[in-house]
Amino acid sequence: MHFVKTLAGQQAFKERHADLPQRLRSAFLLFDGQRSLAQVLEATSAMGVTRDDIMKLVDRQWLAPRESRPPEVASAQAAAAPEPAEPGDAGEGRRQRYRQAYPLAVALTGKLGLKGFRLNLAVEAAMGYEQLAALAPRIREAVGEAAYAPLHKALFAQQP
Structure with missing residues (x-):
């Protein structure tokens, strides 16, 4: 499953919300809609991030499944995303x-x-x-x- 940051999640990150400690901030940053949950968990396993930790972020609506991304987030991310590069570029x-x-x-x-x-x-x-x-x-x-x-x-x- 692929997750993306929501506007509420981005705001919590920016404000350094107490429910988003450093180890979860690192994981939160990796959710870009391209990486799967398994890839993020593998990358952050040394920090002790678990699937339950990520699901708590989803429950708080700081992360959302890629398919259910609100239109304003999708358009903002599309506008900010660089042009895709060709393989080997x-x-x-x-x-x-x-x-x-x-x-x-x-x-x-x-x-x-x-x-x-x-x-x-x-x-x-x-x-x-x-x-x-x-x-x-x-x-x-x-x-x-x-x-x-x-x-x-x-x-x-x-x-x-």
Whole structure:
């Protein structure tokens, strides 16, 4: 099953609602209508996110099945979505890198606490590869070279 964020869910995320703790925020971000529930659960299993946690977000109407997406959300997401890339296109590689690097960047900046609050907000607002790559030097400076290495590999390493 595929879920998408609702307007109420996006507002709860933006306001950092108490019922949306950091581990669920990471999962919430992954629901884009393209990833299945199983894929999101697999990606967030290390954080302890369960199917029941996701179903609570659905019950709160912060997530909705992809097919039942309200028209205003569908049109807003369609307007904001970039043009689909052809397979093998450089854009597809960048999207893949972004999908791999984003959770790492959020985790790294989330661990910084208050001293990294603004950087964490900037990472969470990054809507694509270019924006996340632009934040990479700030993340490296804040977390140190050793902690930054996996993020650097995800963002800049050559993919097969």
